[in-house]
Amino acid sequence: MDRELLLxxxxxxxxxxxxxxxxxxxxxxxxxxxxxxxxxYFLLDKLAxxxxxxxxxxxxxxxxxxxxYALNPAGxxxxxxxxxxxxxxxxxxxxxxxxxxxxxxxxxxxERVALLRERRQRVGEALxxxxxxxxxxxxxxxxIERNIVLLEAEYAWLEGALARAPLVEALRPEGAExxxxxxx
Amino acid sequence: MDRELLLxxxxxxxxxxxxxxxxxxxxxxxxxxxxxxxxxYFLLDKLAxxxxxxxxxxxxxxxxxxxxYALNPAGxxxxxxxxxxxxxxxxxxxxxxxxxxxxxxxxxxxERVALLRERRQRVGEALxxxxxxxxxxxxxxxxIERNIVLLEAEYAWLEGALARAPLVEALRPEGAExxxxxxx
DNA sequence: GGGCGCATGTAATGAGTTACATGATTGA
DNA sequence: TCAATCATGTAACTCATTACATGCGCCC
Numbered sequence: 057m058d059r060e061l062l063l064x065x066x067x068x069x070x071x072x073x074x075x076x077x078x079x080x081x082x083x084x085x086x087x088x089x090x091x092x093x094x095x096x097y098f099l100l101d102k103l104a105x106x107x108x109x110x111x112x113x114x115x116x117x118x119x120x121x122x123x124x125y126a127l128n129p130a131g132x133x134x135x136x137x138x139x140x141x142x143x144x145x146x147x148x149x150x151x152x153x154x155x156x157x158x159x160x161x162x163x164x165x166x167e168r169v170a171l172l173r174e175r176r177q178r179v180g181e182a183l184x185x186x187x188x189x190x191x192x193x194x195x196x197x198x199x200i201e202r203n204i205v206l207l208e209a210e211y212a213w214l215e216g217a218l219a220r221a222p223l224v225e226a227l228r229p230e231g232a233e234x235x236x237x238x239x240x
Numbered sequence: 241m242d243r244e245l246l247l248x249x250x251x252x253x254x255x256x257x258x259x260x261x262x263x264x265x266x267x268x269x270x271x272x273x274x275x276x277x278x279x280x281y282f283l284l285d286k287l288a289x290x291x292x293x294x295x296x297x298x299x300x301x302x303x304x305x306x307x308x309y310a311l312n313p314a315g316x317x318x319x320x321x322x323x324x325x326x327x328x329x330x331x332x333x334x335x336x337x338x339x340x341x342x343x344x345x346x347x348x349x350x351e352r353v354a355l356l357r358e359r360r361q362r363v364g365e366a367l368x369x370x371x372x373x374x375x376x377x378x379x380x381x382x383x384i385e386r387n388i389v390l391l392e393a394e395y396a397w398l399e400g401a402l403a404r405a406p407l408v409e410a411l412r413p414e415g416a417e418x419x420x421x422x423x424x
Numbered sequence: 425g426g427g428c429g430c431a432t433g434t435a436a437t438g439a440g441t442t443a444c445a446t447g448a449t450t451g452a
Numbered sequence: 453t454c455a456a457t458c459a460t461g462t463a464a465c466t467c468a469t470t471a472c473a474t475g476c477g478c479c480c
Contacts, residue, residue: 058336058339058340059339059440061339061343062339062342065339065342065343065346068346073459074459074460074461075458075460085342087338088334088335088338088339089334089338089339091440092440092441094440094441094443094460094461097460098440098461118449119448119449119457119458119459120446120447120448120458120459120460121459121460122458122459122460123460136346136347139340139343139347140347140351140355142336142337142339142340143337143340143341143344143347143352143356143358144358144359144362145359145362146337146362146363146366146394147337148366149333149335149336150273150274151272151386151390152241152242152331152333153326153327153329153331154271154272154273154383154386154387155242155243155245155246155272155326156245156323157272157327157379157382157383157386158246158249158269158272158378158379158380158383159245159323159378160379160382161378162249162252162320163324163327168327171328172327174327174328174329175330178328178329178330179330182330182332194343194345195342195343195344195345196342198341198342198344198401199342201397202338202341202397202401203335206390206393206394208393209390209392210330210390212389213385213390217382217386243468257431257432258432258433259430259432275468276468276470278432278433278468278470279468279469281431281432281433282468285433301477303429303430303431303476303477304430304431304432304475305431305432307431307432425480426480427478427479427480428478429476429477429478429479430476430477431474431475431476432473432474433472433473433474434471434472434473434474435470435471435472435473436469436470436471437468437471438467438468438469438470439466439467439468439469440465440466440467441466441467442464443462443464443465444462444463444464445460445462446459446460446461447458447459447460448457448458448459449456449457449458450455450456450457450458451454451456451457452453452454452455452456
C-alpha cells in the first residue's frame with residue numbers, strides 16, 4: 057500500500073510518464089523505497105484501472121511514445137486518505153538481524169565480538185553514506201534525518217552490546233563447546 | 241533466509257516436531273519473526289529435502305502422528321554459516337512510514353501535528369508493550385533490548401519533529417492550499 | 425455431545441522481483 | 453558502428469500468506 061501512496065504522491069506534484077517517475081525514484085527516493093521499475097509500471101496501470109489516474113499518450117520528437125499519468129479527483133482523495141493512514145499509524149518493523157542476535161549465545165565469545173564489530177562497521181558505513189546525502193526538497197529531509205537517528209541508535213546499541221559482550225557468556229547453555237562448529 | 245536460520249537455530253537447541261516449534265515461535269519469538277504456521281511446515285520439509293535435517297515420525301498415546309525434525313551435521317554447518325552471515329552483516333531496513341513522511345508537507349500544519357502525535361502515541365504503546373516482556377533465556381534479552389532502544393529513538397525523533405513541526409511550513413510548495421482535500 | 429487442543433498439510437492467491445523482449449535515437 | 457539512453461512491457465518465478473481440510477482425543 058505504501059508503494060501506491062508513493063506513486064500517488066509523486067503524481068500529486070504533477071503529471072508524469074513512467075520512465076521519468078522511475079528515474080526519480082531510483083535517483084532520489086531509494087532511501088524510502090525499493091520499488092522496482094516493472095512494479096511501478098504495473099502499479100500505474102493498476103491505479104489507472106481503479107480510476108485514480110488518467111492516462112494519456114504523448115510523444116516528443118522521434119522518441120518512443122510515453123504514457124503520461126495524471127491524478128484525477130478520486131486519486132487526489134485516495135492520496136490523502138493513504139497519507140493520513142500512513143502518518144497516523146505505526147507498524148512494528150521486523151529486522152532480519154534480530155534472528156541472528158537471538159542465537160548469539162551459540163557462538164564462542166571471541167567470534168561473537170568479531171561479528172558484532174563487523175556489523176557495527178556496516179552500520180557505520182551506512183551512516184556515513186546517509187550523512188553525505190543532501191536533503192533536497194519537500195519533506196525528504198525528514199526521512200533522511202529519521203534514518204540517521206535510527207542508525208545512530210543502532211550503532212550506539214551495538215557499542216553497548218560489544219562492551220558487555222563477555223558478560224553474555226553466562227547465558228550460554230552449560231556444556232556448550234567453545235567452537236561448536238569444529239566439534240565434528 | 242532468516243526464516244531458515246530461525247528454524248535451524250531452534251532445532252540446534254534440540255530436535256522438535258512442527259507443532260511444538262510453531263507454538264514456541266508464536267509464544268516467545270513473535271518479536272523477531274512473523275513466520276506463520278504453514279510456512280514453518282513448508283520450510284521444515286524444504287530443509288529436509290535439502291539434507292539439513294532428518295525427519296522421524298513418532299506418536300505419543302493416541303494423538304496424531306508427529307514429524308520430529310533433527311539437525312544433522314550438514315544442518316549444523318549451515319546453521320553456523322547463516323548465523324555468521326546474519327550477525328556480521330547489516331541490511332538497511334525500509335520503514336513504510338518513511339513514505340508518508342516524505343509527503344508530510346502536502347498536509348496543512350495542523351493536521352501534520354495531529355497525525356504525528358497519533359504516530360507517537362502508537363510508538364509509545366508498542367514501547368510499553370515491549371517493556372512488559374520478560375527476557376527469557378538465551379540471547380533473547382538482547383533482541384528485546386535492541387528493539388526497545390530503537391523504538392525509543394523513534395519516539396524521541398518524533399518528539400523533535402513535533403517540536404519543529406511549524407517550521408516545516410516553509411517547505412510547502414508556494415500556492416498550496418491549507419486544506420488540499422477540501423479544494424474540490 | 426460440543427468445542428477446544430493436538431497435529432499436519434494442501435490449494436489458491438498475492439505481492440513483488442528477475443530476466444527477457446523490443447526498437448528507435450543519440451553520441452563517441 | 454557500438455554502446456548507452458529512451459520507453460514500455462510480459463512471463464516466469466519466488467516467497468509467503470490465507471483459508472480451508474482432516475480427524476482423533478480430551479474435558480466439561
